[in-house]
Amino acid sequence: MALEDRTLGRDDAQNRIGYDQRFFAAPEGMDGCFTAITRLTITVPEALSGQEHMQPEWATLRFFDPPPTGLIAANGSHFGSARAVASGPSTSPNYYRAQDVHCWGIGLLPLGWARLMDCDAAPLANGLFDIETHPAFAAFAPLAQKLRDTPHHDDEVQYAVICEHLQSLDRPDSDASAINAAHAALLDPATKNVGQFAERSGLSTRTLGRLCNRFFGFPPALLLRRQRLMRSLTQFIMTNGHRWSDTIDDSFVDQAHFVREFRAFMKVSPNQYLGQIGPILRAGIESRAQALGRPVQTMEPPA
Numbered sequence: 001m002a003l004e005d006r007t008l009g010r011d012d013a014q015n016r017i018g019y020d021q022r023f024f025a026a027p028e029g030m031d032g033c034f035t036a037i038t039r040l041t042i043t044v045p046e047a048l049s050g051q052e053h054m055q056p057e058w059a060t061l062r063f064f065d066p067p068p069t070g071l072i073a074a075n076g077s078h079f080g081s082a083r084a085v086a087s088g089p090s091t092s093p094n095y096y097r098a099q100d101v102h103c104w105g106i107g108l109l110p111l112g113w114a115r116l117m118d119c120d121a122a123p124l125a126n127g128l129f130d131i132e133t134h135p136a137f138a139a140f141a142p143l144a145q146k147l148r149d150t151p152h153h154d155d156e157v158q159y160a161v162i163c164e165h166l167q168s169l170d171r172p173d174s175d176a177s178a179i180n181a182a183h184a185a186l187l188d189p190a191t192k193n194v195g196q197f198a199e200r201s202g203l204s205t206r207t208l209g210r211l212c213n214r215f216f217g218f219p220p221a222l223l224l225r226r227q228r229l230m231r232s233l234t235q236f237i238m239t240n241g242h243r244w245s246d247t248i249d250d251s252f253v254d255q256a257h258f259v260r261e262f263r264a265f266m267k268v269s270p271n272q273y274l275g276q277i278g279p280i281l282r283a284g285i286e287s288r289a290q291a292l293g294r295p296v297q298t299m300e301p302p303a
Helices: 110-116 135-148 155-169 176-187 194-201 205-216 220-238 255-266 270-274 279-292
Strands: 018-024 034-043 051-054 059-065 084-087 094-097 101-108 128-130
Touching (some): 034 155, 034 279, 176 220, 194 220, 220 279
Antiparallel strands (some): 018 034
C-alpha cells in the first residue's frame, strides 16, 4: 500500500495549548554531555488532554510539578506517578497523558552517561524509573528536592541549582574520546553497517559492542537501525509533511523495508503515526528546531 501524503500542521490544536520552553547551555566544562537542559511549562485545556508521546531518544531526567499521569514506557510497562522520572535510552515512544505541568528536562548524551552514571545503560533501556527511589539514579534524587525548594517562576535560580548539582557529580572518563568517535560515526549517514561503524570509531567490533551497551544503551546494529529511522522521520518533520517516499533514508532497500522498520520501532505504520503527532509533540519539535536546529534528540551531535 502506498504511503499517504499528509502534513504535520493539519489543525490548529497547538494554538490552544499554552507551551513555553527555554533551552539552557550545558554547565561550564560539561559540553557534549547533554542533548539539552530545558524548562518546559504547559497548560492544557481539558478537551485536549489526550495521550501524547515522546519519540525514541537518549536517556533523560525530568523533574515535574505536578507529577505526570498515564506514563507508559517504551517497553510497554505502565508507570505510576512520580515527581522525578528518568527514562533510559529508547527505541520506541514513551507515552503520557497531556496535562498542565512545569518540568525541567536534562537529556544525557552517551558522554553524559559516562560522566554522571555508575551503571551500564543497556539494562535501563526502554524503561521509566522513579529518580527518588531507583538506585541507579540516587545521585539525582537530591536535585529533585532542591528544585522543589526553589521558586518555579525563577528560571535562572533553578538553572543555577541544576548546574551546581551536575557539576558536583561530574567526573572525567577515560572512554571519552572513544565515546565521541563512536557517536560521530553513528550520526554519519555514510555509516551503513557495524563493520563501518567500528572502523569509523577506531575500535574493534567487540570493543564497539561493549562501549555501545555500556554508554549508548543498545548494540551497534540496533543503534544504526534507530538512527536510520530517525533520519527519515526528522527529514519528514523538517520538510513539514512532504511525501514519505521523498524522505526515506537511502539505507532502506525500498519502501516496504522502511514500513517494516517503522512498525518495529514506532509500533504503528507511518500513516498511522501521523495521527499520533499531538499538539504538544508538534510544539516541542518546532521549539527544539528553532532553538537548536535539530527537531529530535537523537540527531544531537557529540562535542
